[in-house]
Amino acid sequence: MSDLARVEVVGCGLMGSGIAEVCARAGRDVVVVETGPAAAEAGLRRVTRSLERAAAGRPTVAEQRAAAGRIAVTTDMARLADRDLVVEAVAEDERAKTEVFARAMTSGCAHPLGPLALADLIGPDTVQAIARSMYAEYREPLYAPPPFLARMVEAGRLGRKTGRGFHPYPGRLAGQDERG
Incomplete structure (x- = not known):
């Protein structure tokens, strides 16, 4: 496995769920952070449905389940502290992106x-x-x-x-x- 074994995706909308899926299918340990429990559940459902829709020639059911097993969804930004790569995939809203950046630096990177x-x-x-x-x-x-x-x-x-x-x-x- 490469140096990027642990990936964090902040946001699990269409783009974030796709990034999480691709990383998990590539064998990476993925943590997805969402704003609240309802958004986290919706994001996990989105990734799971996408894995289940895989076309012929794509991952087997066992591979799909293994990929799904590599994805954890949380609302705790502090979970990104041990990640090798963090990908921001929140809505295209300046306030939302600023909030994520400030929280990531203070919570996940342990900066005061x-x-x-x-x-x-x-x-x-x-x-x-x-x-x-x-x-x-x-x-x-x-x-x-x-x-x-x-x-x-x-x-x-x-x-x-x-x-x-x-x-x-x-x-x-x-x-x-x-x-x-």
Whole structure:
């Protein structure tokens, strides 16, 4: 088996269920994460029906059952901690995708904050200064501050310092510390 023995699929709609099925049929251990028990059950039914509809020349009944046995469906994002590969397959909705990314970074990867929340804590202006310094030192384009970050800084969206950065921080005023 390859280095990608354990796969996680976040979302079990049409695309996610297909990805989970292909990975399971390829012999991978698959965990699918859904938003709730009803969505998890529906996703598992979708994968099972697809395996059962396999046409002639495709997997035998025994192979279909073996593939189904390699798929676990859960609502616990923390299950992705031991996965070699995580595939995001949620609805094409920015809020849903952002939620999955922030939850995956904090729950599954054991980071105390997602990367954008961390940037807000540090301050986009500080992140921009660090990027400029690294770019000046190494002249590698990948270290140059992204234009979006520069626009945020120009607009005064300095994260927790100003109450708005990548995320909003309602009730926070400039200069207010964590205790209020």
